[in-house]
Amino acid sequence: MLHWTEDKDMEVDLNADMGESFGPWKMGDDAALLNTVTSANIACGAHAGDPDVMATTMSIALEQGVGIGSHPGFADIQGFGRRRIDMPLKSLQNSIRCQVGATLGMANALGAQVRHIKLHGALGNMTSEDEDMARACYEAALSAHPGAIIMVLAATAQERAARSIGATFACEIFADRAYNDDATLVDRRKPGAIIHDAEIAGKRMVEMVKAQAIITDSGKRIETPIDTICCHGDTPEAVEIAASVRRTLEAEGITVKAFDGRTG
Numbered sequence: 001m002l003h004w005t006e007d008k009d010m011e012v013d014l015n016a017d018m019g020e021s022f023g024p025w026k027m028g029d030d031a032a033l034l035n036t037v038t039s040a041n042i043a044c045g046a047h048a049g050d051p052d053v054m055a056t057t058m059s060i061a062l063e064q065g066v067g068i069g070s071h072p073g074f075a076d077i078q079g080f081g082r083r084r085i086d087m088p089l090k091s092l093q094n095s096i097r098c099q100v101g102a103t104l105g106m107a108n109a110l111g112a113q114v115r116h117i118k119l120h121g122a123l124g125n126m127t128s129e130d131e132d133m134a135r136a137c138y139e140a141a142l143s144a145h146p147g148a149i150i151m152v153l154a155a156t157a158q159e160r161a162a163r164s165i166g167a168t169f170a171c172e173i174f175a176d177r178a179y180n181d182d183a184t185l186v187d188r189r190k191p192g193a194i195i196h197d198a199e200i201a202g203k204r205m206v207e208m209v210k211a212q213a214i215i216t217d218s219g220k221r222i223e224t225p226i227d228t229i230c231c232h233g234d235t236p237e238a239v240e241i242a243a244s245v246r247r248t249l250e251a252e253g254i255t256v257k258a259f260d261g262r263t264g
Contacts, residue, residue, distance in 0.1 A: 012209055013170065013228035013259040014246055015039035015151070017071055017120065019057035020048035020080075020234055028233040034060050036242045038258045039067040039228060041118045041151070044099035047073035047081025054106050062112045067258040069151065072099035072141070073120030080234075081121035082188070089133065092123075093140035100144040116170065116261075117141045118151035119158075127161070128153045128184050134161035142167060149261035154224040155183035155214060168261040170227035173208055175201045175245045176235060179216040183224070186217060198240040202248030205229055209254055227259045 018034075019042035020027040027048065034040060040061045043049030049057075061068050073081035075095055100117060107114045119127055119137060127134035134157050138150050147168070152158035154171035162169040176195045178186040186193040195201050208214060209229075213221040231242040246256050 010209065010253070011255045011257055012226060012249065013038050013067075014231070014242065014249075014256050015041060015069070015118075015172070015228050016231045016233045016238065016242060017041045017043070017118075018233040019043040019053050019071070021053045022048060022050050022077065029239050030057050030233065031060055032239045033231070033233055033242055034064045034066050036239070036246050037066060037231070038256055039069060039116065041069045041071035041116075041120075042103065043120070044070055044072050044102050046075040046077075046095065046099050047079075047120050048077060051106070054103070055110065058106055058110055058112055062110060067115050068103075068107060068112055069116035069118055070100045070103035070114055070141075070145070070148075071118050071120050072096045073123045081123065084122045084126060089136045093136055096137055096140040097144040100141050104145060114145060114148065116149040116151050117145065118172070124153065124158075125185065128156035128158050131157040131161045131164070134158045135165060138162055138165060138167055149259070151228060153183070153185075154226060155222050163264065166263065168263050170259040170261050171225045172228045172230055173205075173214055173224075173226055174230045174232075175205050176230075176232055176237075176241055179214050181216050181218055181220050183214050183216075183222050192217070194235065195241075196235070196237050198237055198244035201231075201241045202244035205245050206248050206252050206254070209249065210252070225262065227262065
């Protein structure tokens with residue numbers, strides 16, 4: 001949780017989506033990212049990843065003292081979980097239960113703990129717009145892993161859904177994505193939707209964290225608690241962006257550490 005402490009220091013978590021390689025196909029540099037981030041959202045094998053990748057990524061996170069999270073998405077490896085899928089909520093809930101269960105099983109085998117859950121890709125985007133869908137997904141995730149912290153897209157339907165079921169949650173913003181005026185992410189297909197410049201990413205995160213607000217493409221400020229910042233692990237600049245964000249935050253006196261979660 002980000003807050004002012006007695007000595008006026010601010011704290012924020014830095015997370016990355018990872019564990020998204022598959023067999024001989026490599027996606028991102030998880031080992032390098034795990035030297036910088038404080039939380040890792042690890043793919044569960046539906047949109048990306050496989051058991052070996054999950055085990056390796058989780059083992060490095062455990063060694064580095066990085067918080068481990070389950071990162072369920074649509075079962076769409078070819079589309080990397082970024083294609084919107086219309087499916088019955090009950091089927092979606094069962095898919096999420098299976099994915100979270102896979103994360104828990106691997107963590108138990110390695111002596112690790114899974115502390116949070118974050119929805120991936122198109123599933124995350126759809127639930128940021130649809131509170132009922134978000135609530136169904138979170139209820140399914142918590143039925144498999146009671147007490148987990150839900151990582152939500154700040155100021156969206158995801159946050160409202162988490163609050164409505166009394167879940168412990170952490171509000172997330174993105175270092176490498178542009179925002180619409182309703183706090184949802186600009187479509188990846190649009191120009192400027194993805195931020196590739198590490199220096200710009202670092203500066204805009206300091207600005208948002210200090211303001212406790214999302215600053216959209218149009219300049220609108222949406223006030224929100226900010227508990228964690230995401231750097232996508234699959235972009236070519238991921239390692240540089242994560243390092244820049246952490247370095248810039250710390251230079252401004254903002255401590256980077258794993259979130260505690262909030263309720264209410």
